Amino acid sequence: MLRDRRHELILRILRSDGPATVELLAERLDASHATIRRDLVQLGEEGLLRRVHGGAMPIDDRDDPFVDVAEVRSAEKDAIARRCAELVKDGETVLLDIGTTAHRVARQLKGRSLTVITSSLAVLDELHDEEDVQVMLLGGMLRRDYRSLVGFLTEDNLRQVHADRLILGTSGVRPGGHVMDTTVVEVPVKRAMIAASDQVVLVADVGKFPGTGMAKVCEPGDLDIVVTNAPVEPVTGAALRKAGVEVIEV
Template structure:
């Protein structure tokens, strides 16, 4: 059995039963327990299962608090005026004809209503973005494949990261869960970190969209230094104690 087929079988078994032990999975698939442990680590990093002691659980029935504190629909439904101002400022950076990449997250998704009547190509792993722009007459949407992370309507994993490496974009717009005072951009979901780094790698210009609540915000995983971005798009000037960048930093701070 190929590794991809085995991974699909592992996820199917875990979802059907709600949980499964390493011993049970190894017996069902006729492979060693060491192989199953490696598979579970990869699948957990991709957001397909939740790793627990001795096995794995279905993510749909038990969401990791650090990865999915609130479903996307709940967060999007309470999008603040600050996020909308950030989105308006970010939209002003986009030129007709651009190829852009849109990250997951509600601040980036707030861009979509502002793009419906633009002429663009949009690359994304966010199903919220796909749904928002599906009927836009002059927007070509390139959907990156991968494993579905249902609670946050995104595609993640090695397939997504591999697809990212096949494209180049003029501008990428990323979200974050928090920014440390030293300029470290953070996230809270392991499976999203590789996607964000991939977006940085394929873009000529990268914009971090973060309202004032993301300084410092939350997060425990380092994505990249803020200086890796072309600009920080935010709704108010960062306080000196909230963001302390080197004096020679070329980072732009774009405000409404």
């Protein structure tokens, strides 16, 4: 597993389960104890966790997993976001998924004449003062930790709209090209977003290849474009291209 992907998963484990030992993290992530210790040192120096004897614990004053993930590979996500923004044409209706990369895409759309549809409160915060951007916020149940709206109301709202293109996030892409997610409650919303859009652009940094996730969002054939920041793992890249997906490496 790539280092950045391990870092992201370590933060998620600490956030959801609390303090963890080096032994536990090594077992969960199928890594050596020495590798996990190096990871904890780096994450501790970056202020993303607190190191304790034999392991680590989450930072007490950080109660937002969205923030934890947002600080992982931020420069790479910005590069992906800039390339995605270049795909968008003025006057289009763009559907933005939840997630930190989609949020960064929203930053790149400032000053554009667009309509943005989203269930992400982070995207709303980013664009609510942009006079040229019409923002449509989907309804639903609030997931405070992830700054998103989910549930049957969100899905029903998506059946009433149409977007020229969707910027879709993911927890990981399996070697067969299947798009996965670790949060089951988000999967029906993502599927409804795909159904509401003419073009699906998947944003995935290198840590998502191969990625994790217990629930399948879609098949590779449901995608049109994948934008990533490094060469895609060969098996996955072959599966995507066989399905007719354009892979853009930034």
